[in-house]
Amino acid sequence: MLKRKEYRFWFCTGSQDLYGDECLSNVAEHSRAIVEKLNESGMLPYEVVWKPILITNELIRKTFNEANMDEDCAGVITWMHTFSPAKSWILGLQEYRKPLLHLHTQFNMEIPYDTIDMDFMNENQSAHGGREFGHIFSRMGLERKVVVGHWSDKAVQGKIASWMRTAVGVIESSHVRVMRVADNMRNVAVTDGDKVEAQIRFGWEVDAYPVNEIAEAVEDVKAGDVNALVEEYYDTYDILTEGRDPEEFRRHVAVQAQIEIGFERFLEEKGYQAIVTHFGDLGSLKQLPGLAIQRLMQKGYGFGAEGDWKTAAMLRIMKIMTEGVKDAKGTSFMEDYTYNLVPGKEGILQAHMLEVCPTIADGPVSIKVQPLTMGDREDPARLVFTAKEGPAIATSLIDLGDRFRLIINTVHCKKTEKPMPKLPVATAFWTPEPSLQTGAQAWILCGGAHHTAFSYDLSAEQMGDWAEAMGIEAIYIDRDTTIRNLKNELRWNDIAYRK
Ligand code: MN
Secondary structure, three states, X not given: OOOOOOOEEEEEEEOOHHHHHHHHHHHHHHHHXXXXXXXXXXXXXOXXXXXXXXXXXXXXXXXXXXXXXXXXXXXXXXXXXXXXXXXXXXXXXXXXXXXEEEEEOOOOOOOOOOOOOHHHHHXXXXXHHHHHHHHHHHHHOOXXXXXXXXXXXXXXXXXXXXXXXXXXXXXXXXXXXXXXXXXXOOXXXXXXXXXXXXXXXXXXXXXXXXXXXXXXXXXOOOHHXXXXXXXXXXXXXXXXXXXXXXXXXXXXXXXXXXXXXXXXXXXHHHOOOXXXXXXXXXXXXXXXXXXXXXXXXXXXXXXXXXXXXXXXXXXXXXXXXXXXXXXXXXXXXXXXXXXXXXXXXXXXEXXXXXXXXXXXXXXXXXXXXXXXXXXOOOOOEEEEEEEOOEEEEEEEEEEOOOOEEEEEEEEEEOOOOOOOOOOOOOEEEXXXXXXXXXXXXXXXHHOOOOEEEEEXXXXXXXXXXXXXXXXXXXXXXXXXXXXXXXXXXXXXXXXXXXX
16 A cells, blocks of 8 residues: 555644733633644544744744645644734745645634623634735735634534645645656547646656566566465455356466556556556557556556546545545546436446456456457456445546646446446446536536546545645536536636636
């Protein structure tokens, strides 16, 4: 498994010395209590760290620069307990480079009607201070997340938790390195793009390697290691030989085991967390990596087929963002294949030739060995299953030449009406919001790809916030989408994002 970094978030409280030391010590006490309760809530995926109360320009600037430098800090949560004059924040905010959440809360939930006096109001005036703080962000044109409500409210804590995952996706983006084992598929437009711009914008390193270099790493894997992994496969998955000779079947499976070990060693040795392959450029590999890639995705690697490095990088980021989600339902590379257009039963059958991540599987996962019409190698072994039901998101990052656009479609996964016994690949079936007709029309008008990075465990808002933090365009396709409004949004964005 790819290791999870133990990120932390700093909790910075804004105030001022206008109301005396007693007020400031109350502010400190309140913010410590909030931090303690947030950490105890069990709602947050990462720890919150209390920082001394910020009242001066110098301390604010110093704190934000320390946050920049601290590798474990993935973002800052700010809370304006009292009135904190926002000119004091300008220099610090100008120099700050990580995600920021403005928690617009106050210590008390209810107005203490019987006892409230002017001292209480001066001390507890988030409604006032939070507006001053918000103003300077808007004036400076900076991105931030604003969450409003009492800090003890589970819904508020849930929003902080979601944002933390987005923030980690932002921080981790600049650590994503994609290994291209082959170039983009010939003549395909949407999966290609500007790798230099991607590195400037997202921090991604996207490097090519000759396929036979990684094939050699596969050949170097010892038979003992291969056999041990094949044993693990046979213990873990249902084996569906479907009339093939069991020994011959096992030899085909062993090829994928050897690829899995060889690829993983090569990726680890060279420091990559995402990989692309191409069925048309397999060098001395005996099979198109199928089961092997499915297992690598399950371990947290990003993947894109046919050289699709943008989807590979997005999948890696979404794997990181969902790491440790309780009762996770899965995150996978996916491809739109074929429609069911029967009225009332509309949906898109999702799959790929082989490479769908088993984290999204519902029920048993089987191994099959079947011929593949694409490419010219022996029949590859692959994991076959159907995906879970429920809401999810499908995302596509495209390069429009002058900017990147992230398209985020909320979809509803269902079971197909009947099993598909002759289809030897893992599948999902979903209806996009707001309907197949409008959803697909909107997707096509946006220029979205046939490949997606798909997840049950992230919300459209989390991905939209990620795009915003990256300074790229985000388009949501959901139940509020109408074609008339979407066309205007696209038209206006062409101007808004003009360089
Ligand atoms: Mn494809």
